[in-house]
Amino acid sequence: MSAQAVAAPREKVAAPEHRETYLNHDYSWKSWLFTVDHKRIGILYLLTVAFFVAIGGLFAMMIRAELLTPKGDMLEAETYNKIFTMHGAVMIFFFLIPGVPGVLGNFVLPLMIGARDVAFPKINLLSWYIFVTGGLLTLFVAATGGVDTGWTFYAPYSSTYSNTRVAETAIMVFITGFSSILTGLNFLVTVHTMRAPGMTWFRLPLFVWSAYATSLINVLATPVLAITVLLLALERIFHIGIFDPRVGGDPILFEHMFWFYSHPAVYIMILPAMGVISELVAAFSRKRIFGYSFVAFSSLAIAVLGFLVWGHHMFVSGQSAYAGLVFSVLTVLIAVPTAVKIFNWTATLYQGSVEFATPFLYVLAFFGLFLIGGVTGLFLAAMGLDIHMHDNYFVVSHFHYVMVGGMVTAFFGGLHYWWPKMFGRMYNEAAGKLAALVIFVGFNLTFFPQFIVGYMGMPRRYHAYAPEFQTLNVLSSGGAVILGAGYLLAALNLIWSLKFGKVVTERNPWGATGLEWETQTPPIPHNFEVTPRVTQEAYAYHEMYSGKEAHGVH
Amino acid sequence: MSTSTHAAPVAVPQQAGHGAPGHGHGHHPGLAHHFDDLEQQRDSAVYGMWAFLAQEVMFFGGLFIAYIVYRNLYPEAFAHASNLLNVPLGATNTAVLLASSLTMALAVRGGATGSKPTQLIMLLATIAFGLTFLVVKYFEYAEKFEHHLVPGPTFMSDPAHVSPFFTAHPEEIPHARIFFFLYFAMTGVHAAHMLVGAGLMAWIFLRAKKGEFVPEHHDALEMSGLYWHFVDIVWIFLFPMIYLLGYHFGDHHG
Numbered sequence: 001m002s003a004q005a006v007a008a009p010r011e012k013v014a015a016p017e018h019r020e021t022y023l024n025h026d027y028s029w030k031s032w033l034f035t036v037d038h039k040r041i042g043i044l045y046l047l048t049v050a051f052f053v054a055i056g057g058l059f060a061m062m063i064r065a066e067l068l069t070p071k072g073d074m075l076e077a078e079t080y081n082k083i084f085t086m087h088g089a090v091m092i093f094f095f096l097i098p099g100v101p102g103v104l105g106n107f108v109l110p111l112m113i114g115a116r117d118v119a120f121p122k123i124n125l126l127s128w129y130i131f132v133t134g135g136l137l138t139l140f141v142a143a144t145g146g147v148d149t150g151w152t153f154y155a156p157y158s159s160t161y162s163n164t165r166v167a168e169t170a171i172m173v174f175i176t177g178f179s180s181i182l183t184g185l186n187f188l189v190t191v192h193t194m195r196a197p198g199m200t201w202f203r204l205p206l207f208v209w210s211a212y213a214t215s216l217i218n219v220l221a222t223p224v225l226a227i228t229v230l231l232l233a234l235e236r237i238f239h240i241g242i243f244d245p246r247v248g249g250d251p252i253l254f255e256h257m258f259w260f261y262s263h264p265a266v267y268i269m270i271l272p273a274m275g276v277i278s279e280l281v282a283a284f285s286r287k288r289i290f291g292y293s294f295v296a297f298s299s300l301a302i303a304v305l306g307f308l309v310w311g312h313h314m315f316v317s318g319q320s321a322y323a324g325l326v327f328s329v330l331t332v333l334i335a336v337p338t339a340v341k342i343f344n345w346t347a348t349l350y351q352g353s354v355e356f357a358t359p360f361l362y363v364l365a366f367f368g369l370f371l372i373g374g375v376t377g378l379f380l381a382a383m384g385l386d387i388h389m390h391d392n393y394f395v396v397s398h399f400h401y402v403m404v405g406g407m408v409t410a411f412f413g414g415l416h417y418w419w420p421k422m423f424g425r426m427y428n429e430a431a432g433k434l435a436a437l438v439i440f441v442g443f444n445l446t447f448f449p450q451f452i453v454g455y456m457g458m459p460r461r462y463h464a465y466a467p468e469f470q471t472l473n474v475l476s477s478g479g480a481v482i483l484g485a486g487y488l489l490a491a492l493n494l495i496w497s498l499k500f501g502k503v504v505t506e507r508n509p510w511g512a513t514g515l516e517w518e519t520q521t522p523p524i525p526h527n528f529e530v531t532p533r534v535t536q537e538a539y540a541y542h543e544m545y546s547g548k549e550a551h552g553v554h
Numbered sequence: 555m556s557t558s559t560h561a562a563p564v565a566v567p568q569q570a571g572h573g574a575p576g577h578g579h580g581h582h583p584g585l586a587h588h589f590d591d592l593e594q595q596r597d598s599a600v601y602g603m604w605a606f607l608a609q610e611v612m613f614f615g616g617l618f619i620a621y622i623v624y625r626n627l628y629p630e631a632f633a634h635a636s637n638l639l640n641v642p643l644g645a646t647n648t649a650v651l652l653a654s655s656l657t658m659a660l661a662v663r664g665g666a667t668g669s670k671p672t673q674l675i676m677l678l679a680t681i682a683f684g685l686t687f688l689v690v691k692y693f694e695y696a697e698k699f700e701h702h703l704v705p706g707p708t709f710m711s712d713p714a715h716v717s718p719f720f721t722a723h724p725e726e727i728p729h730a731r732i733f734f735f736l737y738f739a740m741t742g743v744h745a746a747h748m749l750v751g752a753g754l755m756a757w758i759f760l761r762a763k764k765g766e767f768v769p770e771h772h773d774a775l776e777m778s779g780l781y782w783h784f785v786d787i788v789w790i791f792l793f794p795m796i797y798l799l800g801y802h803f804g805d806h807h808g
């Protein structure tokens with residue numbers, strides 16, 4: 001899309017004089033810690049999220065080290081339980097959920113719609129503070145006792161029997177939830193009221209649509225988790241409550257309330273990632289997205305349907321067989337809008353002028369991994385099969401394929417794509433590609449064996465296992481090392497670029513559409529010199545490139 | 555790739571200009587820097603408040619669901635336990651909150667007409683009603699503690715305050731405990747919202763005193779009003795569900 005202002009000659013070479021950017025207009029600590037600039041808040045999220053993912057990764061490595069041998073020889077069973085709990089809780093609540101919205105959403109969403117900031121900049125900063133407080137206190141709880149219930153906190157183990165620090169952890173989850181709610185609220189309102197003139201709903205980049213759908217879930221589902229963990233904490237603290245079956249309480253109710261949030265939460269994780277993929281697919285095939293409105297509405301469909309399928313986590317928990325049947329059918333239905341996206345992306349690539357740059361390699365990795373994750377989700381959605389698979393490694397593998405293979409892969413792709421805009425530096429392309437490849441290989445080596453070993457019957461959440469599962473577990477642990485090395489390489493490459501990477505001053509280094517590419521690199525504090533006026537659809541690649549070069553078939 | 559191989563072949567047609575940021579020239583003092591005009595700012599406040607209230611509905615919704623589930627599992631215990639509540643106090647509080655909603659609405663109207671005295675008087679009245687509610691609630695809770703009706707080891711251990719009203723089978727006592735847990739959780743969370751509301755009103759009162767709220771710009775007053783009405787409405791649901799349940803079953807007081 002383009003702004004209707006008079007075309008100014010494009011700067012070819014960066015003027016040597018000082019250019020003000022959001023990064024250099026003030027260097028003080030205060031200017032960062034009290035910033036209300038969505039771009040800086042995005043960077044704050046990037047730093048903190050990276051910190052939490054490193055901690056979560058350490059826990060993961062401890063799990064994989066323990067599982068090298070069938071005997072529980074490295075970690076006590078109790079310790080192991082705490083480690084996998086903290087791994088899950090840290091990764092989900094402090095990385096997967098805030099990752100894409102907090103970092104990429106904050107940075108690019110206002111730019112994409114031509115706004116000077118989000119609707120409530122101070123609340124945006126508040127979200128970050130809540131998030132950091134919740135995260136650090138959770139780590140404090142972990143370091144001073146920990147919690148061993150699994151990230152799912154099932155009652156009555158959590159409410160009555162566990163003698164670890166469940167109440168404190170529940171309160172931290174409660175607090176952190178409000179960060180998610182406030183970010184969602186902010187994005188919802190921003191999309192409604194802050195769009196630049198001419199930026200109609202159907203000209204919005206698809207990333208904005210998916211951020212919008214995600215925000216709906218944030219606002220409507222997260223409070224249910226908040227009240228659930230609050231009730232849990234009350235029950236722990238006062239030894240009275242409603243989940244203890246000995247006095248007529250119903251632990252299944254806890255599961256219902258927990259999954260009423262936590263299934264939609266998996267879409268909080270994946271929808272923004274899907275938005276990133278839409279942007280990258282269009283940018284690197286130089287084509288408008290095939291079936292734009294289908295892709296846009298599929299995000300909303302996923303958000304709505306996502307509220308209706310939580311019972312698929314409870315097929316064997318004692319819900320009625322009829323409920324199970326309904327949940328099974330609805331779960332299969334949700335694969336439809338998901339598939340719509342995949343088909344439209346691949347159709348977009350068809351006859352596009354595809355460029356295999358680093359971000360695009362992540363797109364390809366996403367396709368492969370998310371597809372496997374989604375299809376195995378369908379296996380699990382079949383109630384009969386799930387009775388065998390439930391709580392074994394097949395499930396573990398399924399959700400790692402969607403969350404790590406899906407969300408994390410898209411996150412890295414998006415980070416590489418917007419990196420030059422964020423920091424005005426370009427990472428090393430060869431190292432970037434190598435990292436993407438290593439991640440892809442390492443990921444499959446880590447998690448594919450888990451499908452098999454799960455199918456063979458290895459349950460999740462034990463520190464010891466039957467000897468016949470060892471080969472596959474060793475493969476998985478080996479893969480984890482490769483995977484970790486891949487992530488490290490990607491991260492180091494990005495960090496390296498901050499100082500040594502090629503300086504980027506062009507506004508639009510990728511030749512992509514989107515208002516974020518029409519402003520200065522890195523952007524000025526208030527984003528745009530003049531409020532842009534939008535006259536074209538998103539992804540007007542045809543208009544952008546026609547007559548210049550042969551780019552595929554138009 | 556390299557950054558230069560595929561620079562966009564079209565000139566980027568932007569930045570005509572003087573580089574003057576599109577804000578900062580002679581606007582209303584209440585207009586934040588990132589909005590274009592008061593209307594956009596107001597729209598954002600309205601959307602934001604409604605989204606927040608939707609969030610609140612879901613938050614209370616969790617409690618309501620729990621209530622519905624247990625009310626269905628243990629209808630008898632719930633009806634009898636409901637008899638143990640102090641309906642006159644609950645009814646008084648209902649009246650107090652309804653009155654506070656009226657004064658709140660009038661305060662917002664004071665904002666729309668720009669009448670500072672109306673704003674101040676009505677906000678004070680709203681705060682007073684809110685505090686009255688909390689004081690009454692305090693006495694109610696205190697009574698429950700005295701009568702051993704707080705879930706815990708001594709729950710329902712004082713026959714004087716139980717047997718005349720609670721005529722269900724003793725096996726139902728644990729279920730009555732669930733009722734009382736929900737009573738405290740629901741009214742407690744509601745009272746916490748009242749407390750926040752009273753604080754909010756105090757802040758709005760101070761801003762009103764400074765004459766901040768004028769007809770074309772009184773978003774904060776209006777949005778706080780929405781919040782206040784919401785908290786009132788929650789009580790309108792709580793009162794019959796919790797206090798009047800026994801009446802509904804026709805075996806109250808005996």
Ligand code: HEM
Pocket residue numbers: 152266267269270312313331332334335338373374375376377378380381382386389390391395398399402403406407
């Ligand atoms: C086609 C779409 C999907 C379907 C049909 C599906 C189906 C399922 C089913 C039936 C289960 C329950 C398995 C069991 O516990 O026995 C499950 C578990 C899970 N899924 Fe999915 N899923 C899909 C997509 C996703 C996505 C996109 C994510 C996250 C980004 C995700 C994350 C999870 C997680 C975290 C669990 C396990 C939670 C736990 O027990 O700890 N799923 N999935």
Ligand SMILES: [Cu+2]
Pocket residue numbers: 262263266309310312313
């Ligand atoms: Cu699910």
